[in-house]
Amino acid sequence: MKKLLLNIFLIILFPCLTTAQAYIPYRVGNLFGISDEQGKMILPAKFDKIVIGYDKDFTGISKVENQIKTSYILNNKVLISNSDYTYFEKKQDFIIAIKVNDPDSYERSNGNPDYLTQKLFNLEGQELLGRSYQNIIVVEDQKTSFLTGSSLLLLYDRKERYSLVLFDKKQKKITKTYFQNSYDVDTDYDLFPKSFSIDFNDQAGTKKKLILEFENGKIKSEKTEAAIKNRGNNITGSSYGMPPPPPGIPRKEPKPSIPAGALENLETVTSYDYIITPADPEILRFIKRAADFKYAYLKKENSKIGYFLADKNTYLIPPKYDGIYLTEGHGVFYSGFVLKNNNQYQILVTSDGKQEFITAPFDLFPLYDGRDYGRKGFQLIKLFDKDNKFFCYANSEGKLYYTK
Structure with a gap:
């Protein structure tokens, strides 16, 4: 009985222990x-x-x-x-469903929303607003919800006009429209989340500035004033309006000497999953670049490869591998590597020149996907087949999330 009560107490006091x-x-x-x-x-x-x-x-x-x-x-x-829909984005208490109408034009335009159709849903999957837009922006910080029970939405419609509205989440409707049919906007988050301001065009086409201040989860005040015109100069060339000088003749840098045993190139490996063609498989990409012999490079000894830190004159990774690949996405103070030996692969992550962790060996090529994925200490790994296509997920201990 005492053990049962203790378990109940722990669940109440530390819910994260049972739910993480x-x-x-x-x-x-x-x-x-x-x-x-x-x-x-x-x-x-x-x-x-x-x-x-x-x-x-x-x-x-x-x-x-x-x-x-x-x-x-x-x-x-x-x-x-x-x-x-092509893909979805979760923004605070909303889901934005996005359809790319013309993938080729969308790609060439570098993401112009004119080629999109977007709809808004709540977290129960209910459609909101009753219509689609080309772009829906939830004017809220991703970590701090500054309004209680409502959200500011910046909407860009099919007529290429902007509206700013206040949406009540409980009533599931727009309760206030601050402006609409503006052909241009300019947002200012400098004092966010204490206040938010936005320049817009009123019905007469005059540039105005709307300033909203927040307090205790509500809009404390609002005011509209004339917008200050952009005073920055648009003169090209130098700051004095003179054309820039002609480019000089590029200096030919001498080819650096190659240390004994050093490999001239490094390979960084990443993956590519194109969001506007969601059915396509995720693909590995190997990017070759020249080694920096003043800093770090791959070095071969007795037919095995290590990662040598030239500035410290020591190995970060000893020369006992058949191949070493650099990886990305580990954070500012971390370095990631995929190590190949006897047709098996491991991921090594280092911090400040020291090993943080290394995965179990895999027969498939692994790529680090997420630090502390789902909970602290869980490292998620992607595995790719011999054709460099995504195969399945695994954890750092070598468990594959796959059955035939």
Whole structure:
């Protein structure tokens, strides 16, 4: 009885001890579902692909009668099923569903929203606003919700006009429109989240500035005033209005001497998953660059390769591997490597010249995907097959989230 009461007390006092859990796309045959860390299926494998989001959410991708359908998954529940949207974004208490209407033009335009259709949903999967827009911006910091029960939305419609509205989450409707039909806006977050200001054009086309101040989860005050015109000069060339000097003849740098045993090139490996063609597989990319012999380079001894720190005259990674690849995405103070030996691969992460962790060996090529994924201490690994295509996920201890 005392043990039972102690367990109940611990659950109440430290809920994170029982609820902290990572959820991972799990491959069964050629389909994907979602499992917990131990591999217990939470959502059955019915998708051709699952993309991990940024806030405990996923996008499931299916091929239905030769058409690509997407589903939005949050907290292991499918909220939007078999849609025609290209991808989804979770913004505070909203889901923005985005369809890319013309992928080629969208890519050439560097992401111009004129080629998008967006709709707003709440976290229950209910559609809001009653119409689509080309762009929907939730004017809230990703970490601090400065309004209680409502949100500011900046909407860009099919007529290429902006509106700023206050949306009540409980009533599920717009309760105030600050301006609409503005052909241009300029936002100012300098004093955010204490205040927010935005320049817009009123109905007469006059430039105005709206200033909103916040306090205790509400809008404390609002005022509209004439916008200050941009006083910056647009003169090209030098600061005195003179044309820049002609380019000089480039100096030919001498080719640096190559230390004994040094390899002339390094390879950085990353992956590519194109968001506007969601059905395409994620692909490994190997990027070759010249070594910096003043700083660090790969060095071969007795047919084995190590990673040598020239400025410290020592090995960070001893020469006992068949191949070493640099990886990215570990943070400012971390360095990541994939080490190859006897056709097996391991990920090594270092910090300040010291080993932080190294994974179990894998037969497939591993790529680090997320530090503290789902919970502190859980490292998520992507595995790629011999064709450099994504195969499945794994943890750092070598467990594969895959069954035939």
